[in-house]
Amino acid sequence: xxxxxTKLLAxxxxxxxxxxxxxLGFGHVPGSMDLADLMAVLYGxxxxxxxxxxxxxxxxxxxxxxxxxxxxxxATFGIMGFYPMEExxxxxxxHTHFPSHTDRLLTPGVDLTTGSLGLGISTAVGAAKGIKxxxxxxxxxxxxxxxxxxxxxxxxxxxxxxxxxxxxxxxFIDKNNYQLDGATADILDHGDIAKKVEGFGLYVQExxxxxxxxxxxxxxxxxxxxxxxxCIVLDTIKGKGATFAEGTGAHSSQPSKEQWAEAIAAxxxxxxxxxxx
Ligand SMILES: Cc1ncc(C[n+]2csc(CCOP(=O)(O)OP(=O)(O)O)c2C)c(N)n1
Ligand SMILES: [Mg+2]
Numbered sequence: 001x002x003x004x005x006t007k008l009l010a011x012x013x014x015x016x017x018x019x020x021x022x023x024l025g026f027g028h029v030p031g032s033m034d035l036a037d038l039m040a041v042l043y044g045x046x047x048x049x050x051x052x053x054x055x056x057x058x059x060x061x062x063x064x065x066x067x068x069x070x071x072x073x074x075a076t077f078g079i080m081g082f083y084p085m086e087e088x089x090x091x092x093x094x095h096t097h098f099p100s101h102t103d104r105l106l107t108p109g110v111d112l113t114t115g116s117l118g119l120g121i122s123t124a125v126g127a128a129k130g131i132k133x134x135x136x137x138x139x140x141x142x143x144x145x146x147x148x149x150x151x152x153x154x155x156x157x158x159x160x161x162x163x164x165x166x167x168x169x170x171x172f173i174d175k176n177n178y179q180l181d182g183a184t185a186d187i188l189d190h191g192d193i194a195k196k197v198e199g200f201g202l203y204v205q206e207x208x209x210x211x212x213x214x215x216x217x218x219x220x221x222x223x224x225x226x227x228x229x230x231c232i233v234l235d236t237i238k239g240k241g242a243t244f245a246e247g248t249g250a251h252s253s254q255p256s257k258e259q260w261a262e263a264i265a266a267x268x269x270x271x272x273x274x275x276x277x
Contacts, residue, residue, distance in 0.1 A: 063112045141172070
């Protein structure tokens with residue numbers, strides 16, 4: 001894996017995520033920004049896809065079960081050439097193809113519709129099973145939020161994935177320790193979520209979700225594991241790379257014009273610094 005290139009891509013994804021949500025002025029900045037490193041590894045290094053043919057039959061699938069992070073997917077797809085990046089700056093405006101939550105009928109690159117928490121992983125498991133039935137080699141990558149994991153159907157999906165030996169499925173849990181109303185530990189404590197998933201029979205790894213090298217290695221380990229689905233728990237910082245959100249635990253953001261300008265300028269600077277390094 002080209003670590004320098006991947007870090008640069010992650011910085012570009014963060015910048016375009018901010019520009020996309022910034023064009024509207026408010027939205028799910030924190031839960032989008034913390035996935036930029038994962039998206040850079042997946043779309044820059046790991047996944048097989050064709051931006052000119054998003055429904056290519058042999059593609060790998062990506063399911064953003066925490067669908068409110070749609071903007072980080074739109075930024076990634078725009079950068080990778082699914083559509084001109086500027087199109088995503090119509091986020092959530094009338095007649096847009098970029099709703100705040102991902103919709104497979106509206107946006108090229110979105111494989112399954114999500115937004116109602118718990119739904120995405122259930123359909124991702126179905127996709128992984130379907131791919132097996134069709135005898136294909138494609139893989140399914142699905143991102144679940146740690147708050148989302150309060151939903152019972154997340155655990156039903158894991159149960160099914162284990163029982164059907166879906167080793168073409170990798171589930172990422174974005175463990176940023178916050179959900180809509182506050183800290184996950186205060187709302188409905190999971191305890192050690194990695195151990196919990198392990199108890200369902202999956203092959204589980206827990207890593208720094210902002211370390212692109214570690215993410216890549218964990219995905220390679222997951223791919224090498226035969227007969228069981230995998231889960232990678234990503235330790236992340238909600239809002240990573242957004243000056244007004246990082247470290248606040250906030251779920252959505254409506255910063256002032258000045259705060260937007262400051263955040264985008266800081267993100268541009270971070271991107272340029274990596275580009276010139
Ligand atoms: C079934 C369902 N219930 C409630 C919501 C409203 N909602 C949207 S995001 C969210 C919190 C999700 O927390 P988490 O999964 O930890 O997301 P992240 O921290 O990654 O943003 C809630 C309750 C929803 N989208 N779907
Ligand atoms: Mg969370």
